[in-house]
Amino acid sequence: MWECAIAGCNYDTGDVEELLVHQADTHDRHQCQICGTVLPDGYFAIRHVFSEHSRAEYLRNYDADTDDIRVRERILTEIESEADVEAVVQRLGGDANA
Numbered sequence: 001m002w003e004c005a006i007a008g009c010n011y012d013t014g015d016v017e018e019l020l021v022h023q024a025d026t027h028d029r030h031q032c033q034i035c036g037t038v039l040p041d042g043y044f045a046i047r048h049v050f051s052e053h054s055r056a057e058y059l060r061n062y063d064a065d066t067d068d069i070r071v072r073e074r075i076l077t078e079i080e081s082e083a084d085v086e087a088v089v090q091r092l093g094g095d096a097n098a
Contacts, residue, residue, distance in 0.1 A: 005075075006042055016083040017091075020044070024092050033061040040092075043079055046072045 002019040004011040006027050013019050023042030030041040034053045049058050
């Protein structure tokens with residue numbers, strides 16, 4: 001079972017791709033605190049910050065610690081081992097920032 005971990009959300013599903021679509025379609029957008037890019041909250045926001053910015057930038061700009069990094073890296077690994085992320089991106093209109 002996949003559960004949406006965005007605060008206050010009780011959505012769960014057996015399909016990880018549905019979870020990613022839910023996060024992109026249902027929740028408010030997240031503005032990256034490092035570069036200002038606005039993108040879907042949840043997985044896509046985590047993927048953005050860890051693929052576009054250094055861990056040190058994340059720590060400084062998100063008032064985070066190394067445990068926060070480990071949790072988010074685990075989330076990325078789990079989702080990317082199960083999901084066809086490119087199919088989700090195409091479903092969302094071909095842009096993970098959609």
